[in-house]
Amino acid sequence: MPSTTDHRGRPVIAVTGVGVVTSLGQGVEDNWTALTSGRSGIHPITRFPTEHLNTTISGTVDFLASSDKGASALTYELAEIAALEAVAGAGYDVGDFAGPLFLASPPVELDWHERLALYDSADLDLPVYERLLASAREQLRQEIFEASQFGAIADRLADRFGTRGLPITLSTACASGATAIQLGIEAIQRGESERALAIGADGSATAEALIRFSLLSALSTQNERPEKASKPFSKDRDGFVLAEGSAALVLESLESALSRGAPVLGIMRGCGEKADDFHRTRSKPDGSPAIAAVHAALADAGMSADEIDYVNAHGTSTPENDKMEHLSLSTVFGERMKRIPISSNKSMIGHTLSAAGAIEAVFSLLTMARGVIPPTINYDHPDPAIELDVVPNVKREAEVGTVISNSFGFGGQNTCLVMAREPV
């Protein structure tokens, strides 16, 4: 019998259900097949016109009913689909989960189509600031109102899944998905619940979102061959590819999972975080916050760096991130970093922003459970300054017992998760 408490006497946290949607498809199996085939989900944008845009490619999820219904509707649908798969897979009633909900989702503002629709009915004789407000109060629009409320998506999900209590919606930028998992783990460790539902969902790839990232020079402009644009750790990488997706994880105390004979897909061994005070978008040049986050996660897991078999990279394909990630990992793992396999799922699915940490946690669990490491594709021109075994271009069969998954975000966000295949 494995121990149901960890090195600090806390409940061991198992993952008993997972669900995922990305541009590669819907559901764990479709995604895993595509991911291990080295297939890219990046494609030319068709959701909105791309004239005047420097970037015309993305990893949007275009195959759902809400794909053309705006960021709020799509984010909800993405979250719902992933959570249905995870909750059902864990063997819980999808309408009566009865544990807390932690949702990582993008801060979504009123959609332009909604803004324009409001303005179409505005009284142009009013002062400018008043036009939208007057048109709002004259004809109340429940649906648009809900789309403007940051708590609305989690509230709907709480209804849908019968989660318990006030659901938490969070944003730690591109680390959000990992933070949602961390919050769930901590709630179980505090004994507040035996299980928690952690979701990362992002359906916010609108024209304005793309333009905003573009203005920060964060996006790849290698539009000619979309599937080749995301090339983490390559010499000719030039930015990330904006993408959408979602993942959900049922987190559960190992004791609860074992007692009800639930499938144990993996163990969340530890998490760590550290904020960076250097700059709004750039990391401290010495990588110390990312290093501290990894160290904190290892300490939380009660493990040493030697015990890690594989790194699921943040690997965004921006010049800055990949360099910094290499620097920080090399500092933590030393010479051994050249031999530890590390791959970036983003080479295939792009950067799913608020969902990334959750999606990549699910892929990390699958990597261990199935003994296959998904590749880093588009690795044709290695960056000589980044000496890593990136599992180039083709999947690799390997015994993987432990993984760390990094998530870094604007605003100095650094979060690291440590996962294991088996309980100790």
Add this chain to the structure above:
Amino acid sequence: MSARDVVITGIGLVSSLGEGAERHWHVLSTPGAKPVLDAERFQPYTIHPLPEIDWGLQIAKRGDQRQMETWQRLGTYAAGVALDDADAKDEALLATMDMVVAAGGGERDSAVDQAILDAAASRNDRDLLLNEKLTTELRPTLFLAQLSNLLAGNISIVHKVTGSSRTFMGEEGAGVSAIETAAARIRSGQSTHMLVGGAFQTEHPDMLLGYELDGFLHRKRWKSVWQRAANDGGGVITGSGAAFLVLESREHAEARGRNAYAAISSVASGRARRSEGNLVEAISGVVRALGAPDQRLMAVSGASGAHAATGAERNALQSAGEFALRGFSTLTGHLKEAQFPFAIALAALAIHNGAPYPAFDAENESPLEGAPEAVLATSIGYHRFEGAALVVKA
């Protein structure tokens, strides 16, 4: 008493009434306090505007100030006031301090938006128009200057709070969860000292629109939060403001010789299914879960003025025991994400100063005498989510 009791050692407040814990106590403890109002700028809506702030006092670099829209600047400022108040601006302390921020965002560039809206009137190719205008007219730095998690990001940059950084979203509920999570982390030993709070800057048409899309705003002349009639609009009068708290375990605060204003003895939250008409019972349940002492208490109420929620809160607190209500939004306006942290801060100040607040609306709030041992703080969302806490002597 326990080493892991959650004590409040620093308070940073900004509202139309001024800045700082002392100033707020002074104004609010003086009978007959008058609101600071602006009924002109956003007619027909009245707002409680920001006071004059010397941003440089907490955000030394002009460059940093420029990287933030007003909401972020306001939160960063109030966070600095709280850290100063807790005497916590110490490198080692800040490097291990955990942070939870309740954030909104979306402080868009109104001029750019307006230009697009105006141009759209004569264009059929609106998606193209968006690309044209947004690519050329958006300031590149605006995205970050109004992005939700960048309030926390700026607090890290300006004040060096770098233990951890988490941002919760979702109107008042974000503030409730921020306090509840921070307190739970300290109580369980997951953290020893935390910065928690939120800010709201209402002086932006989009911030009003967020309420008015469902008709929540009061549209006639100012009245107390309990007196806004249904035919005068939706009942909410908003304000600009911020509240940040430094929370520590008792042991941590004592070890560095800090006295506490008060302790947070319990926090409870809920998600009532309001469409089923059970909000009164739900609020009663949340308050019951706090384990309040069986005596008449002051309730520092974050009631928004929204008719259904405010009415339900009033009913629930009347039936759940005898509470002397103090609806502070009467004087500050509704501060959205900052509402619950603000309520907790005011409750702590009453405990600390050994006196209840006089009624903010004598017709609707009953008197109370004597030094409070325990004070209820509430934030019942104008549209969703409920929270309450019991603040007691440290």
